[in-house]
Amino acid sequence: MSTYDDRIYLDHSATTPVDPRVLRAMLPYWSDVFGNTESSHSFGQEAAGALERARQTIADVLGCRLSEIVFTGSGTEADNLAIRGTAWAARSVGHGNHIITTPIEHHAVSHTTDQLRDRFGFSVTRVPVDRHGLVDPQVISEAIGPETILVSVVMGNNEIGTVQPMVQIGRICRERGVLFHTDAVQVPGRLPLKVDEMNVDLMALSAHKFYGPKGSGLLYIRRDTRLEPVMTGGEHERGHRAGTVNVAAAVGLATALRLAEDERRDESRRLRSMRDTLIEGILERVPESRLTGHPKLRLTHHASFAFLGVEGESIVQGLDLKGIAASSGAACAEGEAEPSLVLKAMGLPAKWGLGSLRLTLGRSNTEDEVARTLEVLPGIVDRIRTRT
Amino acid sequence: MSTYDDRIYLDHSATTPVDPRVLRAMLPYWSDVFGNTESSHSFGQEAAGALERARQTIADVLGCRLSEIVFTGSGTEADNLAIRGTAWAARSVGHGNHIITTPIEHHAVSHTTDQLRDRFGFSVTRVPVDRHGLVDPQVISEAIGPETILVSVVMGNNEIGTVQPMVQIGRICRERGVLFHTDAVQVPGRLPLKVDEMNVDLMALSAHKFYGPKGSGLLYIRRDTRLEPVMTGGEHERGHRAGTVNVAAAVGLATALRLAEDERRDESRRLRSMRDTLIEGILERVPESRLTGHPKLRLTHHASFAFLGVEGESIVQGLDLKGIAASSGAACAEGEAEPSLVLKAMGLPAKWGLGSLRLTLGRSNTEDEVARTLEVLPGIVDRIRTRT
Numbered sequence: 001m002s003t004y005d006d007r008i009y010l011d012h013s014a015t016t017p018v019d020p021r022v023l024r025a026m027l028p029y030w031s032d033v034f035g036n037t038e039s040s041h042s043f044g045q046e047a048a049g050a051l052e053r054a055r056q057t058i059a060d061v062l063g064c065r066l067s068e069i070v071f072t073g074s075g076t077e078a079d080n081l082a083i084r085g086t087a088w089a090a091r092s093v094g095h096g097n098h099i100i101t102t103p104i105e106h107h108a109v110s111h112t113t114d115q116l117r118d119r120f121g122f123s124v125t126r127v128p129v130d131r132h133g134l135v136d137p138q139v140i141s142e143a144i145g146p147e148t149i150l151v152s153v154v155m156g157n158n159e160i161g162t163v164q165p166m167v168q169i170g171r172i173c174r175e176r177g178v179l180f181h182t183d184a185v186q187v188p189g190r191l192p193l194k195v196d197e198m199n200v201d202l203m204a205l206s207a208h209k210f211y212g213p214k215g216s217g218l219l220y221i222r223r224d225t226r227l228e229p230v231m232t233g234g235e236h237e238r239g240h241r242a243g244t245v246n247v248a249a250a251v252g253l254a255t256a257l258r259l260a261e262d263e264r265r266d267e268s269r270r271l272r273s274m275r276d277t278l279i280e281g282i283l284e285r286v287p288e289s290r291l292t293g294h295p296k297l298r299l300t301h302h303a304s305f306a307f308l309g310v311e312g313e314s315i316v317q318g319l320d321l322k323g324i325a326a327s328s329g330a331a332c333a334e335g336e337a338e339p340s341l342v343l344k345a346m347g348l349p350a351k352w353g354l355g356s357l358r359l360t361l362g363r364s365n366t367e368d369e370v371a372r373t374l375e376v377l378p379g380i381v382d383r384i385r386t387r388t
Numbered sequence: 389m390s391t392y393d394d395r396i397y398l399d400h401s402a403t404t405p406v407d408p409r410v411l412r413a414m415l416p417y418w419s420d421v422f423g424n425t426e427s428s429h430s431f432g433q434e435a436a437g438a439l440e441r442a443r444q445t446i447a448d449v450l451g452c453r454l455s456e457i458v459f460t461g462s463g464t465e466a467d468n469l470a471i472r473g474t475a476w477a478a479r480s481v482g483h484g485n486h487i488i489t490t491p492i493e494h495h496a497v498s499h500t501t502d503q504l505r506d507r508f509g510f511s512v513t514r515v516p517v518d519r520h521g522l523v524d525p526q527v528i529s530e531a532i533g534p535e536t537i538l539v540s541v542v543m544g545n546n547e548i549g550t551v552q553p554m555v556q557i558g559r560i561c562r563e564r565g566v567l568f569h570t571d572a573v574q575v576p577g578r579l580p581l582k583v584d585e586m587n588v589d590l591m592a593l594s595a596h597k598f599y600g601p602k603g604s605g606l607l608y609i610r611r612d613t614r615l616e617p618v619m620t621g622g623e624h625e626r627g628h629r630a631g632t633v634n635v636a637a638a639v640g641l642a643t644a645l646r647l648a649e650d651e652r653r654d655e656s657r658r659l660r661s662m663r664d665t666l667i668e669g670i671l672e673r674v675p676e677s678r679l680t681g682h683p684k685l686r687l688t689h690h691a692s693f694a695f696l697g698v699e700g701e702s703i704v705q706g707l708d709l710k711g712i713a714a715s716s717g718a719a720c721a722e723g724e725a726e727p728s729l730v731l732k733a734m735g736l737p738a739k740w741g742l743g744s745l746r747l748t749l750g751r752s753n754t755e756d757e758v759a760r761t762l763e764v765l766p767g768i769v770d771r772i773r774t775r776t
Contacts, residue, residue: 007430014427015632018418030406030601039402040704041713042395073461073603076621076631092507108621108630115620119480208632213418215461215603215634230618232503233464233496242496243464244403244596246603316428325429 007323008369012209012301012362013158013186014327018252019211019363025255026213029248037245038236047247054247054254061261062203062220063194070219070240071250075185075206077231078219079108081241082181082202083152085227087116090149092228098123098147102135103345104162105154106183108204113152123147132294133162133346141172150179155198156186159329159342159358160293161302163191170199179225185209189260190268190300201225205257207249211363212256216249268300271361274370278303278359281374286381292329292343292356301361304329306343306352310384315357318380324373329356395711396757400597400689400750401546401574402715406640407599407751413643414601417636425633426624435635442635442642449649450591450608451582458607458628459638463573463594465619466607467496469629470569470590471540473615475504478537480616486511486535490523491733492550493542494571496592501540511535520682521550521734529560538567543586544574547717547730547746548681549690551579558587567613573597577648578656578688589613593645595637599751600644604637656688659749662758666691666747669762674769680717680731680744689749692717694731694740698772703745706768712761717744 018026029050035043037051055066062069072078083099090096101113103126116122127139135153144151151173156163166182173180181202187193188210195203202225207216221227221240233242283289288308307315312328319326329340339353359373406414417438423431425439443454450457460466471487478484489501491514504510515527523541532539539561544551554570561568569590575581576598583591590613595604609615609628621630671677676696695703700716707714717728731741747761 009431011424011427011429011431014432015422015424017420017422020419023418030411031408032405034403034405035713036399036403039399039713039715040701041399041708041715042711043397043399043713044402073465073634074631077461077619079621080619080630088507106621107623111620111630115617119476119616206632213634213636214632215637228507229503231465231468232499233467233494235495242468242499243462244594244602246461246601248601249603313428320429323430325423325427325431327427327429 007325008373009325009364010359010361010373011325011327013358013360015208015214016211016362017364018213019256019259021259022212022252022256026248026252029251033247037247038234051245051247051250054250057254057258058218061193061257063196064220065223067238068221068223070221070237071245071253072217072219072241073215073243073246075183075204075209075217076108078204078206078217079106079183080112081219081227081230082204083109083112083150084116084230086150086179086181086202086225087120087122088228088230089226093226096147096149097121098125098145099150099152100125100127100140100143100148101152102127102129102154104129104133104157104160104342105152106158106185109152109154109183129345131346132297133157133160133342134294134297135164135169137165137168137172140169141176144176144178148178150181152181152183155182155184156190156299157293157342158186159340159356160304160346161298162294163297163299166198166200174199186299188257189264193261195220195222207253207256210256210260213249213252216246216253218253267363271301274361274365274367275301275303277367277370278373282377285374285378290352292346292348302358303360304356304358306348306356307381309351309354310381311354312357314384315380318384319376322376322380324376327358329358395713396761397713397752398747398749398761399713399715401746401748403596403602404599404750406601407644407647409647410600410640410643414636414640417639421635425635426622439633439635439638442638445642445646446606449581449645451584452608453611455626456609456611458609458625459633459641460605460607460629461603461631461634463571463592463597463605464496466592466594466605467494467571468500469607469615469618470592471497471500471538472504472618474538474567474569474590474613475508475510476616476618477614481614484535484537485509486513486533487538487540488513488515488528488531488536489540490515490517490542492517492521492545492548492730493540494546494573497540497542497571517733519734520685521545521548521730522682522685523552523557525553525556525560528557529564532560532564532566536566538569540569540571543570543572544578544687545681545730546574547728547744548692548734549686550682551685551687554586554588562587574687576645577652581649583608583610595641595644598644598648601637601640604634604641606641655751659689662749662753662755663689663691665755665758666761670765673762673766677769678740680734680736691747693745694736695745695769697739697742698769699742700745702772703768706772707764710764710768712764715746717746
């Protein structure tokens with residue numbers, strides 16, 4: 001695949017374009033095979049058949065059963081269902097009210113646990129991370145108490161790229177009889193995703209992060225896991241998620257996941273090489289710059305940086321003017337630059353943490369684009385520093 | 389538009405095919421203009437621009453402000469947000485805990501109020517309906533008490549087609565300072581939808597009911613209405629609904645809504661005429677048959693019937709074998725036919741209420757198809773009656 005025009009898109013962790021092969025697979029399911037999967041007539045049954053074939057494709061990739069996959073309208077919705085659904089289910093049987101998570105979760109997880117704590121009386125522990133953003137499984141083990149119902153840890157962090165020790169955390173949760181959920185939204189096409197190897201009970205994915213359509217997510221739910229529905233209505237998805245099933249979105253997700261997995265080794269190798277060129281080049285050419293997140297245990301497409309005394313958003317704007325799309329991890333509140341909570345949790349001093357720069361590679365990127373980015377970036381940072 | 393193949397689709401209240409004009413409008417927003425609307429770079433801003441143009445199209449049709457429209461992943465989600473969101477918001481300020489609704493709501497409404505009652509301690513009143521499924525605004529007025537926070541009434545019923553006196557109910561709610569929500573999912577293209585004329589504070593729509601895509605809904609939220617988010621995460625949609633916005637879905641909904649409104653008068657007239665031919669023909673040709681729902685105050689495309697001692701699902705199967713897609717309103721629990729709750733609420737005796745037959749017309753249907761249905765149906769009902 002080439003670039004979309006002469007611009008360079010380095011924001012594949014924010015979203016990706018739908019792969020033409022995925023779009024082609026989805027096309028029949030809008031105007032031709034359009035039935036409601038709950039309808040008993042032939043139009044409905046055609047749609048239901050396509051839905052179950054999509055589910056089978058996904059089950060093959062994840063190594064799970066058909067009945068363990070619930071289609072949702074987004075990765076955010078999948079995280080919400082996993083956390084709120086297990087919390088409410090536990091409460092309804094008087095099972096416990098304590099949730100363990102980390103300070104570096106996506107807002108879909110952190111704001112959901114915040115709401116459970118502030119509005120519904122749950123107790124939430126955020127275990128610390130080290131300076132690379134790594135969670136220590138032993139610390140999670142120590143945080144588990146008799147009231148703990150759920151541990152939620154992001155598998156690959158969106159802001160700093162760090163990949164967590166899933167197998168070890170999963171083993172501890174299994175031994176202690178606590179559910180283990182992961183937001184794995186950044187992972188497809190980058191790492192293997194076999195749910196049994198990781199011991200996860202719940203896992204959220206989002207199609208648009210791996211060249212599938214927006215509005216399409218899924219939650220893996222290990223059999224016999226109790227969840228209260230958080231979206232109520234019809235009995236779609238075995239009562240786990242009400243609302244007419246979006247068959248095109250499910251087919252798109254399945255096709256995109258199959259492609260991401262099939263091309264994972266080769267594409268990961270290609271992206272990792274470009275990522276390392278970016279990291280080495282930037283640390284070498286930009287004074288007082290540092291890599292954020294783990295130097296080795298990180299997503300293959302993900303490079304993130306902090307620059308002393310520079311706001312990330314200013315760099316993003318400077319790059320945008322040069323036709324390069326990147327993102328900042330900073331949380332800007334009403335125009336005021338505030339240090340990123342993730343960088344803060346890793347102990348990065350505030351003067352470094354005013355906003356990271358995130359460059360996330362993907363199928364469209366080439367080595368030439370990486371070279372052009374390396375040419376342009378040092379001057380942009382320099383001009384911002386001179387200006388202020 | 390012609391039929392999709394030689395089959396006849398009479399289930400437009402379950403779902404509709406995406407109109408080719410809608411699909412064409414959506415196409416650029418998967419692989420070309422694919423940015424995340426929250427991204428500050430040019431890819432993101434192109435997507436954000438398309439989203440706001442879609443919002444403007446919708447605001448024009450509904451007669452509301454841009455800021456009053458929240459895109460959701462389905463009509464079900466919009467109903468959930470309206471009801472659960474206002475209930476939680478009211479509770480968090482100690483405002484009241486009583487909800488008024490009807491016994492003929494879609495499950496997206498009825499199961500949400502059930503959950504609020506059973507799990508969260510809210511109190512729910514279901515006001516009665518008359519034998520045509522009509523709600524009496526005076527009865528709603530009498531049910532409003534000091535603890536009442538919300539009235540939720542389906543505008544056009546999906547099972548029996550009855551249209552409620554929205555203006556009067558809205559006026560009462562306004563006078564009494566109670567929020568008024570309506571599930572208007574069946575209405576676009578059939579009745580006008582100006583939110584100010586109806587005095588609604590909240591209104592749920594679903595694109596796939598009017599030739600838009602599945603996975604695309606919206607909630608109209610009158611300014612200054614307090615809602616707690618029910619899907620938590622990023623600050624999309626002004627904090628009302630987390631999750632990367634599905635721009636293609638929003639563009640699809642806007643295009644479909646504009647078309648439905650522009651073609652409403654002509655198409656409604658065409659469908660009403662075919663609907664009346666169906667109603668007259670069936671009541672005349674099938675012994676011991678009756679219309680369910682209101683004979684006049686009903687959705688223009690909607691014909692629904694009960695047949696003495698016959699299960700609706702059997703008729704649906706018989707029609708399907710003849711290539712005609714219809715639906716039954718019956719709630720079948722574990723293979724056992726149970727009377728429809730909606731028909732029960734209207735006082736229909738159980739021997740009549742084992743399942744209605746619903747025939748809902750749409751753009752693809754022709755008078756020939758109506759004639760063919762009228763030819764086939766009497767024999768099917770007769771064979772089922774003879775068999776049992």
